[in-house]
Each structure stands twice: as structure tokens, then as C-alpha cells.
Amino acid sequence: MTHMSHAPTKQAADRIWLASYPPTVPADLPPLAHRSLGHLFEESCLRYAERVAFSSMGREMTFRDLEEASRQVAVWLQGMGLSKGDRVAVMMPNILQNPVTVYGILRAGLVVVNVNPLYTPRELEHQLNDSGARAIFVLENFAHTVQQVVARTPVRHVIVTTMGDMLGLKGHIVNLVVRRIKKLVPAWSIPSALSFRQVLSAGARGTLTPVDMGLDDLAFLQYTGGTTGISKGAMLTHRNLLCNKDQMSYWLDSAFLRQKRPDVLNFLCALPLYHIFALTVNSLMGIATGSHNVLIANPRDLPALVKEIEKHRIHIFPGLNTLFNALMNNEQFRKLDHSSLILVFGGGMAVQRPVAERWYEMTGCAITEGYGLSETSPVATANRVDVTDFTGTIGLPVSSTEVTIRDEDGTILTHGEVGEICIRGPQVMAGYWNRPDETAKAMTADGYFRSGDMGYMDARGFIKIVDRKKDMILVSGFNVYPNEVEEVAAMHPGVLECAAIGVPDENSGEAVKLFVVKKDPALTETALKAHCAENLTNYKRPRHIEFRTELPKSPVGKILRRELRTK
Structure with missing residues (x-):
């Protein structure tokens, strides 16, 4: 993909976040040391x-x-x-x-x-x-x-x-x-x-x-997932991943401003390697630094997971809010000596402040929250790892990365104003596989990727997410697109029409809720859930089903999910 040249905009030219960088992190990446x-x-x-x-x-x-x-x-x-x-x-x-x-x-x-x-x-x-x-x-x-x-x-x-x-x-x-x-x-x-x-x-x-x-x-x-519900392949190049690995390496190095670097780092790999977060932060970082990754095949088996943590004296622990929460409710985990932990990196979904505060109290190691997407290999922003305060933000753009906040027309907004978070950097994908139309929709004319997340940047360059532009639902760090859930539900002969939204869930952050108008009065929740289970992987399945006589619609007949969310 060619990045068009453009006059630097006010916000991009300032790169105000650089003033908030840890002392060891460069503003821009040096040339890559590897060709693949x-x-x-x-x-x-x-x-x-x-x-x-x-x-x-x-x-x-x-x-x-x-x-x-x-x-x-x-x-x-x-x-x-x-x-x-x-x-x-x-x-x-x-x-x-x-x-x-x-x-x-x-x-x-x-x-x-x-x-x-x-x-x-x-x-x-x-x-x-x-x-x-x-x-x-x-x-x-x-x-x-x-x-x-x-x-x-x-x-x-x-x-x-x-x-x-x-x-x-x-x-x-x-x-x-x-x-x-x-x-x-x-x-x-x-x-x-x-x-x-x-x-x-x-x-x-x-x-x-x-x-x-x-x-x-x-x-x-x-x-x-795609906004259309059709899953799209983000094309990630060798450059994308090598750059993101370097961006993370500099970030990680700053953690050793506070404590001595061990001879060999032990990473806990509890997130699935097919997910971009573990692929880059565990596998690539581990290979590049000569570190040991402890693979966890089934993180839901908490007793077994806790045994591995105890056995290996873990230094680096990338995880999700849900996993941190589950561990803190495990009696065995609470008894462990957590002094080996150097960096606990939260991504995939928002880290909740109560979870972060409780974790710090229990382990003495803060959770550092970062942000990224499959399309950005994944890390685009991260909080400092050399400080312990929980900011409630997704942090600062990493080296060689620019973030702008834009309104519907693509105009760059000033600090504190809410708009779409747009990202440009060497870790941004080459586009969607065989989908030039979707790629064009996702990129701005000046080469920024539109994240679909709404947020603002403060005067120090820290970014806060406030909402998602898309109707996407985030279940334990995985994207669920309402269209896909609705399409599957609508395949059931007993369903007349339906709409899916995300509702808060204390275990997974959000869960899928499906509103249904019956075609067949005999349709039951159990039958519909069984049908969804056959066609959707676990995290996409509706946890809640509510039957209605009608669904809210726009004048042209489009079902209004946002009205279902506010009711």
C-alpha cells in the first residue's frame, strides 16, 4: 500500500506524546536489523x-x-x-x-x-x-x-x-x-x-x-471480524511484525529502569498464539530476546495455570482483564510469591480500574495497559512500564507511530475532543486480503488506519477510549460482530427478525444479547441457543435472549441497535 505524502497536520507535527516517553525509548525506530x-x-x-x-x-x-x-x-x-x-x-x-x-x-x-x-x-x-x-x-x-x-x-x-x-x-x-x-x-x-x-x-x-x-x-x-460480519484477513508483512517487535522491545527495556534485568526472562503465554497479541508480545518478543515462553494450552484450568506460574517464576505476563480477575479469585494464586513479576501487560479489552488496583495490591506489580488491533500487528499505544500508577488510559503512541483523533469528515480534532482514533506507523497492515473496497474504507487519504474506536487525547499525549464507533461487541478480547450473530440466528426457521448487542458482563467484559421477534410462537430460548451453538464459536454465542413483539426501526426499516442498548 502506498502512503501518500501530505503536509504535516498540527497534531501530527507536534507529537506531544514524546515529552511523556520513558527516557530509554526513541521517538523513531532505527532501521530494522533483520530482513524477515x-x-x-x-x-x-x-x-x-x-x-x-x-x-x-x-x-x-x-x-x-x-x-x-x-x-x-x-x-x-x-x-x-x-x-x-x-x-x-x-x-x-x-x-x-x-x-x-x-x-x-x-x-x-x-x-x-x-x-x-x-x-x-x-x-x-x-x-x-x-x-x-x-x-x-x-x-x-x-x-x-x-x-x-x-x-x-x-x-x-x-x-x-x-x-x-x-x-x-x-x-x-x-x-x-x-x-x-x-x-x-x-x-x-x-x-x-x-x-x-x-x-x-x-x-x-x-x-x-x-x-x-x-x-x-x-x-x-x-x-x-468485519463490520459487515464477514471475517477479513489483515495482511501483515514481515516489516509490520518486526517493527512491532522492536517497538515493544524498547518499551520493555524501560521496565528495567526500576529493577535489574534477569539473565533469562520467563514469559507466561496464557493467551492463545492464534491471537495477534500473544503472537507478537509472547512468541516474537520471546524469540528475539532469547526468552522462555511457558505455553498454557487451557487457561480456563486455573489450578493447572497457577501451578505453572508458581513453578516458573514468571517475569512477563501478557493477559486480559478477565484472566487477571479470575486469578485473583483463586486462593492458591493469592498465596504465591509474586516478587518475580516485572511486567504485566493488559490488552485485548479494557483493564478495569478496580481489577488493576486490586492486582497491584496483591502482587506488587502494576498492570500496564496497551492498545492495538489485528490491523496494527497489534500494539499501537501503551502506558509507561517504568511507573506504577494506573492511568485508566491506553497510554501513548509507541515509537514511529502517530495517532490523530478525527471527526466524521476526517478533520483532526484538538486535545480533549472525542473522535475516531486513527493510527499511522510501520506496524499498520498492508490492507485487507482481496478486499480493496474494505481497505479503502479503513484508511484515510494520508495513510492512517481508522480504528473504529472513539476516544480523545489529553495534553500529555495519553489516549482514552470512550466508546466504539462500530456496533462491535468485545467478549474477552475477541471481536464479535452483531451482523454475524444475527445472520446465524435468522437461519432458524422460527425467527422472524433479530438484533444483537453487547451487554456488560463481569466475567468477559461484554456478552452477546439477542433480541428476537418469533415467526413460530413455539420457538424457545433453549432451541435457539442450541442452533447458535452449532454455527458460532463459544464467545460469539448469545448469552441472553429476549423475545419481543417488535424491534425499534428507522424510517427506512433498519433495526436500531442503539435503541435496544439504551432501553
């Missing part, structure tokens, strides 16, 4: 070969092991005839195979398409077709979903892995428990599927052909 994510990855694996890169369920993987296994994946992909720019989907939780596969795809010169493993067949089919993915790596627990749609997609290679595949001897026991005792693997049959083990051993017999990757080549298609 693969280049950074290979260099780190060489430099930190003996260190542990990732651990999962007690099994540790060194940077050397990670380099070797990811190379095997890359060699196999190239051997299957996939060439530069082809897309490969990854549908797994936080297990060792996830980073192995993702970095293998990148090293082969291909593009990663992250898929939420909990997607329903309908959601998965859209993403595979839209991205044009040629292959998919999936955990066996979710293979039955792939089985239902794979024939209707461009996918030609299905690689299935098991929970225990990289856990050594312990893996057999883990697989037995997952399959037989917990019964977490629904029956599936994909005749042409290969096992992850087969891919590694085939890859071990070949050599990797270097691919000439440039900074503007695509690295990820990161899917995000």
Missing part, C-alpha cells in the same frame, strides 16, 4: 541454542530443538510443492507444535493463516476459502471440524497432530488421557491426512531451500 521473520528466528536459534525457548506440560524445548523441528516442517512444505506466498493454516492451541509449525511455514517462505481451534465448520470453511489455504495443521481434537469442510476448500494437505506428539515418553500418557479418559477427541476420518510425526521425519531427510523474503512480503493473514 525467518532471518530473525534463525539468528536467535543460533545465538540462544542452549536456552529453553518454549515449555509445555513440563516438557522443555530448546532453541536448537525448535530450529530443527521447524526446519523439518519447512522442508516438508517445500517438498509438497508449496511456493513463496502460498497460505498455510494453523489450527491449534498453545502446544509446542504451534511455534514449530508457524516458524516452519515462515522459513519456507509461506504465509501463516491463524485459525481459532474452536471455530465451527461454517466459520472454518469461510476462512480457508477466503485465504486460499493450501494446507492445514490441526490438533486431532479439532480434526472432525476440518473433516466436515475440507472437500469444499482449496486445502490439499491436512496434517494432524496429537497433544502428546512433542512431549517425549510422557506423550503416550497424555494422549491416552486426552482420548480415552477425558474423551476430548471426537471421531474423525480424513483418508489423505498425514500425522505431524510423518511430516517431521520426511522433512528430516531433505534440505531447506532458502527463499528470498523481503520486508514487504506477507507473513500472516490475521483474520478479524
